[in-house]
Amino acid sequence: MRLFWTQLRRDLLITARGPAEAANPLVFFVLCAAVFGVVAQTAGERLVGHGVVWVLALFANVLAAESLFWRDYEDGTLEQMLIHARPFFPVALGKLAAHWLACGLPIVVLSPLASFVFLGSAADAWMLVVSLLVGTPALTLIGAVGAALTVGVGRGGVLLAVLVTPLQLPVLIFGVGVAAGHGADGGAFALFALAAMLAASITLAPFAVGKALAISQEY
Amino acid sequence: MGMPPAGALLAAENLSWAAGGPLLFEDLSVTVRAADLVEVRGPNGSGKSTLLRCLAGLLAPRTGRVARRCAIDYVGHRPGVCERMTAVENLLWLARLRGFADCDPRAALDAAGLGAVRHDVCGALSAGQTRRAALARLPLGAAHVWLLDEPLAALDESGAGILRGLLASHRQRGGAAVCATHRSLGADAGAPPLPAPRTVRLGA
Numbered sequence: 074m075r076l077f078w079t080q081l082r083r084d085l086l087i088t089a090r091g092p093a094e095a096a097n098p099l100v101f102f103v104l105c106a107a108v109f110g111v112v113a114q115t116a117g118e119r120l121v122g123h124g125v126v127w128v129l130a131l132f133a134n135v136l137a138a139e140s141l142f143w144r145d146y147e148d149g150t151l152e153q154m155l156i157h158a159r160p161f162f163p164v165a166l167g168k169l170a171a172h173w174l175a176c177g178l179p180i181v182v183l184s185p186l187a188s189f190v191f192l193g194s195a196a197d198a199w200m201l202v203v204s205l206l207v208g209t210p211a212l213t214l215i216g217a218v219g220a221a222l223t224v225g226v227g228r229g230g231v232l233l234a235v236l237v238t239p240l241q242l243p244v245l246i247f248g249v250g251v252a253a254g255h256g257a258d259g260g261a262f263a264l265f266a267l268a269a270m271l272a273a274s275i276t277l278a279p280f281a282v283g284k285a286l287a288i289s290q291e292y
Numbered sequence: 293m294g295m296p297p298a299g300a301l302l303a304a305e306n307l308s309w310a311a312g313g314p315l316l317f318e319d320l321s322v323t324v325r326a327a328d329l330v331e332v333r334g335p336n337g338s339g340k341s342t343l344l345r346c347l348a349g350l351l352a353p354r355t356g357r358v359a360r361r362c363a364i365d366y367v368g369h370r371p372g373v374c375e376r377m378t379a380v381e382n383l384l385w386l387a388r389l390r391g392f393a394d395c396d397p398r399a400a401l402d403a404a405g406l407g408a409v410r411h412d413v414c415g416a417l418s419a420g421q422t423r424r425a426a427l428a429r430l431p432l433g434a435a436h437v438w439l440l441d442e443p444l445a446a447l448d449e450s451g452a453g454i455l456r457g458l459l460a461s462h463r464q465r466g467g468a469a470v471c472a473t474h475r476s477l478g479a480d481a482g483a484p485p486l487p488a489p490r491t492v493r494l495g496a
Binding site: 144145147148149150152153154155156157158164290291 | 389
């Protein structure tokens with residue numbers, strides 16, 4: 074019994090020294106609730122199905138983004154890129170394209186299956202695929218800026234989610250709008266908006282990633 | 293604060309750096325000319341790595357400026373070798389990133405004593421072999437100034453000999469190097485003679 078109390082006291086002490094870490098699950102819990110709340114407004118009766126698939130794609134994306142620069146940071150190849158890659162933009166874009174092909178595209182391909190098998194929603198599967206095909210690269214690009222900023226902090230999981238999810242919400246809202254075929258135009262406006270966001274993030278995010286990675290060298 | 297002194301490949305003026313605490317160094321000036329070997333010495337935590345990162349442009353010094361007049365190469369505490377790629381793949385990736393038209397990774401790795409393991413993923417190499425894989429890329433580039441952070445770390449005697457040889461031939465071609473080190477990196481007596489290493493001492 075003494076061993077139990079010894080260990081309990083030690084671990085509570087450690088938690089008290091770094092309360093932010095202990096708050097992570099709570100923050101994540103609240104974040105999920107908020108994201109579902111937002112999506113429910115857009116998706117309406119399509120929430121279970123396309124709406125849920127989009128939220129899951131968002132969280133899967135944030136989860137994957139954490140590891141984007143971590144390996145390169147740890148082994149020092151990131152320093153080599155920062156010193157030698159002139160200009161940095163194509164290097165960042167190439168890195169993000171590879172990341173999306175490995176982590177984003179499989180989700181897009183599997184999404185109609187997931188929507189049908191697990192959520193019983195078979196309607197407009199192609200709208201779901203199109204929305205994710207345009208939307209998830211934008212999520213990856215936005216997430217990468219956050220990942221670049223937190224790479225020196227180490228295991229920035231929830232911090233990263235809190236940082237980038239608000240920025241990704243517009244993509245999520247219009248993505249769900251496309252998938253749910255909203256409005257008189259059947260989601261056409263939402264699709265244009267989504268494509269505009271993708272175009273903007275392709276042109277801006279690699280620059281921001283370069284700046285953020287340079288800042289991360291200060292840690 | 294004028295232009296860097298004539299003939300300087302790299303000149304740092306009045307650098308200071310502090311990381312939220314006391315100053316690690318202050319008013320530090322270093323001028324690197326052709327054939328120079330500058331050894332940065334000092335106890336652990338005295339700012340050797342930080343100084344090299346400032347010279348490489350990875351860190352912005354709190355005061356002062358660094359003028360780089362030539363290509364640099366940098367091998368840091370983290371060697372810049374991806375453990376999921378082979379030594380050859382690592383060399384070729386960096387060569388392409390830097391825009392070298394052609395390079396011979398095989399010869400470079402043979403010279404570093406890694407010929408037999410050049411197609412093994414670097415995760416399977418020892419710490420010393422990984423360091424050799426990082427040093428093997430130095431002669432590939434046309435970089436005039438090498439910035440090396442404790443390049444002898446984890447190297448055995450033959451590895452240290454290879455490094456001294458690389459440094460000597462680099463300097464004979466007019467290159468220069470700044471090395472954070474605890475042991476001297478000057479080459480054994482040989483012709484043609486090179487200037488004696490200079491020392492920058494930190495944390496006095």
